[in-house]
Amino acid sequence: MNANLFLVAAFLVIAVSFLRHRHRTRAQWRQVGAMMDAIARGERPTSFILHGEKPFRRLGLGLETLADQRDRLESQISREGFNLQAILASMREGVMVVDTDRVIRLVNGSFLNLFHLQTPPVGRDSLTTLRDAEVEGVLRQVLAEGQPQSREIALHHPTRHLAMSAAPVRDQAGGILGAAVTFHDITRIHQLEEVRRDFVANVSHELRTPLSIFQGYVEMLRDNPELPREEIGRTLQILAKHSTRLNALVEDLLTLARLESRGEELEREAIDPAGFLRGVETDWKLKFQATSIRFGVEIAPDLPALCGDAFRLEQVFNNLLENALKYTPAQGAVTLQARRGTARDGTPGAEVEIVVHDTGSGIPVADLPHIFERFYRADKARSRALGGTGLGLSIVKHIVRSHGGSVRAESKVGEGTTFFIRLPGAVASTSAL
DSSP states (O other): OHHHHHHHHHHHHHHHHHHHHHHHHHHHHHHHHHHHHHHHTTOOOSOOOOOSSHHHHHHHHHHHHHHHHHHHHHHHHHHHHHHHHHHHHHOSSEEEEEETTOBEEEEOHHHHHHTTOSSOOTTSBHHHHHOOHHHHHHHHHHHHHOOOEEEEEEETTTTEEEEEEEEEEEOTTSOEEEEEEEEEEOHHHHHHHHHHHHHHHHHHHHHHHHHHHHHHHHHHHHHOTTOOHHHHHHHHHHHHHHHHHHHHHHHHHHHHHHHHSTTOOOOOEEEOHHHHHHHHHHHHHHHHHTTTOEEEEEEOSSOOOEEEOHHHHHHHHHHHHHHHHHHSOTTOEEEEEEEEEEOTTSSEEEEEEEEEEEOSSOOOTTTGGGTTSTTOOSSHHHHHHTTOOSOHHHHHHHHHHHTTOEEEEEEETTTEEEEEEEEEBHHHHHHHO
């Protein structure tokens, strides 16, 4: 009997101990599960201490190590992501990354600006986004061949030119994951190249005429040494006329080249506008007196002093007055006026506005926006007949802008043309330097 009671008591003790151990183990596993859930959510448990047997204590230490490694990895990813975004944001080139299905995975701000996109097109295919068959063809070629490709593409509305470079993106095993593409806006380069081609063509055309005339008359004199003196004199007069025109063209080309050169510096000095313009009046007074064109000068009092290159500014008004004299008919008038510029609020400003007005033939509305371009002539035949080089107004524009000023023109056909030149006063010019 006593033995049976002892066995029952021992069984109860073992059962109670087993239940307590099971309860404690379940609690510890629940604690482990809570820790793992927190780590999976990106959170850090308040404690990694697990009481109980040694395996649980080691498991707590392992979870703490895992959480530390996760934190370090997230920090590294965050830094690398920040660096990548900073690099992409600072790039002037547009960047686009696509996967093997040509679905866009990454773009930068410059890409959005180049293609006028309001929101990043991540997750959309490149053809739907860009609607450019040429870009799509380059992407297909890169993904198929695994070799970098470059191409110039043209966009419309507005017209722009882009240099496109695409290269495959590979994994560690060399497999193609997608393609990285950069777009560089070369519209300005295309425009400058077009200007260069036009300039060379215009210079060639302008030089060809006098040179061909020279060649023709020189050959005539060479082949006909017994020409009458009157014929020889007439020929020499023609040669002298075209020699003068050719020399003027070369001088204007050299002047324009110096003005457009960054190494060209203005010889600035203090200039009294009234005295300066009176000097211009003296230089041109006799030329106008030799014609039936009236020439008047009106200079307002108390003009602010200028700080500029007197020689270059003389070129400005010599060009404008020469044009006015050429294109104003007999009994017409040319006026040179100087007044203080007005600020936006209507009060007197620190600028000097100089106006050259003529009652000449005027300039058609369609030609007016282009008159400051090199070799542009509104009336080409008449301009050449009068000896114009087509560079005078371009020189005017460059000189005025190099002084920090502005120039514009107003004109009506048959009523004349007016040029408005605004130059900053000496104080404004000095502060601008």
